[in-house]
Amino acid sequence: MKTLTRTAIALVAGLAIIGDAFLLFVKPHLAQQSTSAGLAAAGTESGAGSTNSSDAGAADGNSAGSPDGTASDSSSDSSDSSDSSDSSSALTDGTYTSVSTPNEYGEIQLQVKVSGGKITTITTVKVPTHGRSQSVNAQAIPELTERAISAQSADIQFVSGATETSTAFVNSLQDAINQALNAD
């Protein structure tokens, strides 16, 4: 019984030490890595990720003309280089937000931090979508036919295959189909 209690205590203590060590050494490193590499997998992953996510929302919301429309932590930087002319190719310091058109898998934003005229960090922010965007037209579902077609068949217009090169195109199946179509 005594041995059992000792073992249990040792086990709990051991786990606590391992947990502390993870929080101390591994986790900060992971968070830092995801930020510096600019690959934070958005909101869900870490505190840093969700901060970026809310910043993006704020930046998008009050963007119309406010000089401090971006993340607050970079506003001091942007005042430094506000004298740079528009025609200059040097980048104004601060955080830029690049917002892509939403697609069926969601909406992606890039947060690009510029410091000293150079891009220092690229962070990817995945913005949750409000359901899948539907196609405007009702799509007919493609059909698969279990039918093999021999060369130069008049039944198909295209061939989908592993990347075909320009040098190998002559006399390829697609080449033959194209020529047959134009000859009709």
Added chain:
Amino acid sequence: MTVIQARVIHAMTIPFTIQLASDTASAAQLATLIDTVTPRIADFLRQVDATFSPFRSDSQVTAARHGDWSPLLADASDRHLPQSAAQGQLPSRRTGITLAPDGTRRTQSAFAEVYALTEQAKQLTHGHFDPMHVGAYDPTGIVKGWAVERAHEQFLMPLIKSGQCDAAALGGGGDIQTAVADTSDFTWNIGVQDPSNPHGTVRTVTMRNGGIATSGTSQRGEHITRSTYDLTQATVIGDHLTFADMWATTAISAGERTFRELVAANPAAQADLMAVFVRADGTVSELKPGRSTSPSTHRQPDRS
């Protein structure tokens, strides 16, 4: 009777095939139309190559590989991609925007759009699609599908919408985006290449609006990092070629089992995607949309 005209453009060392179909126009009328649009698509593809080729010393991708990521913030109106190509016509899609620290908005650069897509692809596929797989940025695996989809949208969709043709498709090296006017009952029939017979196909896909892409082991230029070798070829059909192409690459990289799991775990992918796999042993299997990961029919390719 439906007439179809076809033209070929060679760009990025790949043959691109344009096809226009019409239920009413004559072959001569359709030929005039396709000869007008072909050089515009050729220009667009050359600009894509100039921007994204990792083999050109002056491309933006090469700059990024050397640590200069400023193309992310480039003003799209400074360049020819893709806005100037649309001059004289209404933009057919909403473009992304870049918000500067001073609150000004600019059109998102094509480079930034593609970078965001590669990051999204990496997340969607749990890293099986990775534009940084060898430590240097290489978006080649997504650029071709993206370029075909954009060119189709920008140059061919207006021809359908204006009634100048009933159907239009653009293929680049085996990856195809198709569309048909709502008023036409035309369907595109696309053969899935038999990887062991250059003049044979293993399936026929009948579709109206969508993208179809094939990846294979013989593919060059995409530098796929593979974790398994169970598939010889993967063909993916979806609403949009950019993602169909990305998923096909992922299938080759991840293998059939992992691919089915990735698709099953993603509602958008599961609702949309179809796939045809050619396994290493030559058997063919399929993935149907909205189904679970249950294995489908196996069948020897018919080499008639």
